[in-house]
Amino acid sequence: MPGLAIEIENLTKEYPFGFLHLKKKTSLEGLNMQVETGEVFGFIGPNGAGKSTTIKLLMRLIFPTAGSARILGKPISDVEMHRDIGYLPEQPYFYDYLTAAEVLDYFARFHDLTAADRKERVERMLKKVGLETARKIQLRKYSKGMLQRVGLAQAILHDPKVVILDEPMSGLDPVGRREVRDIILELKKDGKTVMFSTHILSDAEMLCDRVGVIVGGKLRGVGAPGTLVDMKTQGMEILFELTAESNVPLLAKATRTGDRYRLQVAEEELYAAIEQLRATGARILSVSQVKATLEEFFMNLVAADRAQASAVEVSGK
Amino acid sequence: MKSQNPIAWLLPVVLLLGFAGIWRLQRDIDGQRVSLSEERDDVLLRSGKLMKVMSLEYAPLLADIYWTRVVQYYGNKHVRGQANLELLWPLLDITTTLDPNLLISYRFGAMFLSQAPPAGAGRPDLAVKLIERGIQTNPEYWRLYEDLGFIYYFDLKDYKKASDAFLEGSEKPNAQLWMKIMAARVAAEGESLETSVFLWKDIYNSTSDPSVKKNALMHLQLLKVKEDCQQLDLLADEYAKRFGKRPVRMSELVQAGLLQGIPGDPLGFPYIFGEEGKAELNLDSPLLEQQLLLERFK
Amino acid sequence: MKRAGVVALNTFREAVRDRVLYNLVFFALLMMAAAIAVGQISIGIEQTVIVSLGLSAISVIGLLISVFIGVALVSKEMDKRTLYALLAKPVRRWEFLLGKFAGLVLTLAVNTAAMALGLVLVMIYVKHSLEGSDAAVLVAVYFIWLKLALIVALALLFSCFTTPLLAILFTVGLYIVGLYVQELRNLPVEVMSPAMAAFTRWLSYLLPNFENFNVMALAAHGRAVPGALILQNTLYTVTYCAIVLTAAAAVFSRKNLK
Numbered sequence: 001m002p003g004l005a006i007e008i009e010n011l012t013k014e015y016p017f018g019f020l021h022l023k024k025k026t027s028l029e030g031l032n033m034q035v036e037t038g039e040v041f042g043f044i045g046p047n048g049a050g051k052s053t054t055i056k057l058l059m060r061l062i063f064p065t066a067g068s069a070r071i072l073g074k075p076i077s078d079v080e081m082h083r084d085i086g087y088l089p090e091q092p093y094f095y096d097y098l099t100a101a102e103v104l105d106y107f108a109r110f111h112d113l114t115a116a117d118r119k120e121r122v123e124r125m126l127k128k129v130g131l132e133t134a135r136k137i138q139l140r141k142y143s144k145g146m147l148q149r150v151g152l153a154q155a156i157l158h159d160p161k162v163v164i165l166d167e168p169m170s171g172l173d174p175v176g177r178r179e180v181r182d183i184i185l186e187l188k189k190d191g192k193t194v195m196f197s198t199h200i201l202s203d204a205e206m207l208c209d210r211v212g213v214i215v216g217g218k219l220r221g222v223g224a225p226g227t228l229v230d231m232k233t234q235g236m237e238i239l240f241e242l243t244a245e246s247n248v249p250l251l252a253k254a255t256r257t258g259d260r261y262r263l264q265v266a267e268e269e270l271y272a273a274i275e276q277l278r279a280t281g282a283r284i285l286s287v288s289q290v291k292a293t294l295e296e297f298f299m300n301l302v303a304a305d306r307a308q309a310s311a312v313e314v315s316g317k
Numbered sequence: 318m319k320s321q322n323p324i325a326w327l328l329p330v331v332l333l334l335g336f337a338g339i340w341r342l343q344r345d346i347d348g349q350r351v352s353l354s355e356e357r358d359d360v361l362l363r364s365g366k367l368m369k370v371m372s373l374e375y376a377p378l379l380a381d382i383y384w385t386r387v388v389q390y391y392g393n394k395h396v397r398g399q400a401n402l403e404l405l406w407p408l409l410d411i412t413t414t415l416d417p418n419l420l421i422s423y424r425f426g427a428m429f430l431s432q433a434p435p436a437g438a439g440r441p442d443l444a445v446k447l448i449e450r451g452i453q454t455n456p457e458y459w460r461l462y463e464d465l466g467f468i469y470y471f472d473l474k475d476y477k478k479a480s481d482a483f484l485e486g487s488e489k490p491n492a493q494l495w496m497k498i499m500a501a502r503v504a505a506e507g508e509s510l511e512t513s514v515f516l517w518k519d520i521y522n523s524t525s526d527p528s529v530k531k532n533a534l535m536h537l538q539l540l541k542v543k544e545d546c547q548q549l550d551l552l553a554d555e556y557a558k559r560f561g562k563r564p565v566r567m568s569e570l571v572q573a574g575l576l577q578g579i580p581g582d583p584l585g586f587p588y589i590f591g592e593e594g595k596a597e598l599n600l601d602s603p604l605l606e607q608q609l610l611l612e613r614f615k
Numbered sequence: 616m617k618r619a620g621v622v623a624l625n626t627f628r629e630a631v632r633d634r635v636l637y638n639l640v641f642f643a644l645l646m647m648a649a650a651i652a653v654g655q656i657s658i659g660i661e662q663t664v665i666v667s668l669g670l671s672a673i674s675v676i677g678l679l680i681s682v683f684i685g686v687a688l689v690s691k692e693m694d695k696r697t698l699y700a701l702l703a704k705p706v707r708r709w710e711f712l713l714g715k716f717a718g719l720v721l722t723l724a725v726n727t728a729a730m731a732l733g734l735v736l737v738m739i740y741v742k743h744s745l746e747g748s749d750a751a752v753l754v755a756v757y758f759i760w761l762k763l764a765l766i767v768a769l770a771l772l773f774s775c776f777t778t779p780l781l782a783i784l785f786t787v788g789l790y791i792v793g794l795y796v797q798e799l800r801n802l803p804v805e806v807m808s809p810a811m812a813a814f815t816r817w818l819s820y821l822l823p824n825f826e827n828f829n830v831m832a833l834a835a836h837g838r839a840v841p842g843a844l845i846l847q848n849t850l851y852t853v854t855y856c857a858i859v860l861t862a863a864a865a866v867f868s869r870k871n872l873k
Binding site: 056059060061062063079080081082083085086087088089091092093094095097098106107109110111151154155 | 618621625628629632633695696697698699700701702703704705706707869871872
């Protein structure tokens with residue numbers, strides 16, 4: 001199905017700061033980006049890159065210095081358009097004097113739903129995000145992960161066409177993360193458009209049709225994950241214990257924690273290293289791939305940027 | 318992307334219409350409340366000592382507020398020409414108890430209290446009480462003795478006590494020389510035009526308060542009128558001696574060569590002869606009203 | 616408007632769950648103590664003492680609630696970011712603001728009405744009867760509620776563009792100024808320059824005049840409050856709140872949340 005769910009044109013946000021707000025910090029610079037209808041779009045970048053700023057601009061929580069955006073073909077200033085959008089804020093927080101069921105019911109009231117429909121949806125959502133047992137507990141007693149689930153539930157409660165999630169995986173345990181992934185995939189299956197931001201590359205890699213990479217307030221590229229970012233493994237990590245004293249030269253390169261040692265080797269040297277270790281009588285506990293984290297990847301990008309002195313622009317310096 | 322904000326457009330309209338409405342309503346409410354407000358003119362707590370206890374460490378501040386109330390109360394009544402100033406004393410009492418060093422409250426307070434209505438409450442006894450309280454806490458301040466002498470001289474006509482007050486004040490630091498002279502003169506002559514003029518002149522010159530200045534000026538002008546009329550009466554006596562009848566018009570004195578021209582009062586209105594043949598203020602002179610008011614309450 | 620209503624009801628629910636209405640217990644204790652004490656003091660002024668004390672307590676408690684919760688209404692939602700998820704719903708910012716206002720005014724209405732009921736009960740206990748003239752007490756309570764609504768609107772406006780602490784200071788400051796607006800007009804005009812006199816006169820009409828709502832003395836002495844004043848004060852409050860809320864909405868709808 002052709003068409004654009006989200007169109008962002010030249011979106012710029014500057015924050016005034018300092019004495020009399022004379023200085024300006026640019027946190028988003030001329031962003032141009034489109035999200036197609038029905039795709040899962042990952043918005044990735046290190047912390048402070050401008051992901052949240054972009055999403056807040058789309059949700060009109062903050063107002064742009066320049067530029068415009070449209071969602072579902074309507075300008076974002078159109079409040080009625082919000083009937084078709086779901087939004088999960090970063091580290092969501094809700095009225096802590098309400099229970100999960102109450103807060104969902106409260107949000108549902110802003111949509112034109114019948115009382116019965118509202119009740120049915122709230123129940124369904126609680127079940128979907130795995131909170132049906134905690135539904136009668138006031139949110140002040142909720143953990144961060146549980147709040148994240150409430151946030152997700154309220155974002156998809158009204159069956160929106162476009163779902164925008166700001167860091168949906170953060171604060172969740174591995175089980176929670178998988179559940180969120182399942183929900184996103186389910187939304188995709190139902191023909192919804194999902195845009196989510198993350199700084200964890202593997203999440204994006206696993207879910208997204210396309211990703212946009214943003215660093216230092218500028219978009220660095222858009223495309224299918226993998227094509228965009230070189231995610232080849234950096235090497236292998238061996239975790240082992242020594243059964244007897246040994247002075248293999250390899251040991252000098254390993255880091256010790258308690259009785260255990262960690263050793264990083266290049267992929268092609270893995271077998272040689274294992275041979276050597278076994279020869280000294282080491283007990284090998286695990287071998288795993290070391291992937292470049294997005295964080296490191298971006299740090300490199302930022303470092304490259306600095307060389308051109310344009311990573312963070314501060315006007316009026 | 319500065320999107321139009323409909324509320325920003327609405328705001329000036331709402332502000333304009335709203336405040337016009339508020340203006341209108343406030344006038345109506347004021348109108349309604351006038352009938353209710355009389356009894357609000359009340360001093361609920363009349364005990365200055367209790368007020369002082371309740372004011373914690375802020376007694377001086379509260380004293381200032383009370384002093385403002387005194388001025389307002391006096392000012393309001395004064396403007397409306399109401400002679401009923403019964404709350405003046407309790408307000409002053411509280412003010413000076415809260416802050417015994419608020420000199421202005423003794424000085425002006427005494428003036429408000431002592432003068433005959435409508436200029437004051439006509440209670441020189443309370444004024445003396447107030448000033449004496451002030452002297453008790455501020456014995457070195459010579460102006461208070463001047464005020465005390467003033468009240469004795471003008472309002473109580475007790476020249477012995479007035480002279481004593483001037484003399485005592487003249488011994489205080491920074492006291493001006495004339496205090497001593499005044500003490501002697503008042504003791505010797507009692508009330509005299511010269512002394513009265515001098516005292517009002519000092520008030521006029523030493524105050525910065527416009528209403529006090531205005532009041533002193535009015536008294537000075539009336540004293541001048543009094544002096545002029547005395548002179549004119551003497552001339553009229555002279556005329557009667559020469560022509561065997563009292564003059565009816567001022568112009569007769571001029572024709573007789575006793576005056577160069579028809580003299581005017583301090584505001585320039587020519588004097589006239591009244592029905593009894595005495596020199597008087599012109600009926601058109603604004604000073605006449607002041608004079609009559611003062612005399613009525615004497 | 617329906618959405619504003621949803622916000623209003625939730626604000627009321629928040630107040631109830633945050634135990635705001637517990638102040639009623641304090642009020643009840645105060646009135647009981649007063650009722651007993653009055654019996655010991657003197658005959659003849661029970662009415663005056665009970666009514667002045669009761670109305671003062673209603674006013675002071677209401678003031679505390681309206682200033683502190685009024686300022687927190689929006690600033691807390693911004694601070695805790697509970698507003699984010701809400702504004703993504705089809706809600707306009709002014710609807711949210713209006714809802715918040717209405718919610719607290721509703722809370723104050725319930726609270727004030729409960730206290731008024733307590734006051735009437737104590738009056739019955741002390742006097743053993745009620746007369747027609749005691750209706751003035753209810754009018755006084757109604758005026759207190761109007762006053763509180765205006766204060767909530769002001770608190771809301773200030774909290775839209777400054778920190779909560781400053782907003783509290785501004786609100787309280789304006790309230791105190793508003794009590795003395797009357798005095799401003801009664802200043803002896805002749806001591807001021809004409810420009811100054813015109814300015815104070817102008818101010819005295821435009822600043823919120825909280826003295827308008829003070830009929831405590833009338834109520835304490837059982838004197839009737841003119842019907843016209845009830846109507847005028849109601850209109851005054853509605854108009855003033857409309858002005859203040861429009862200004863607040865104008866500021867808030869362009870505000871960048873952090």
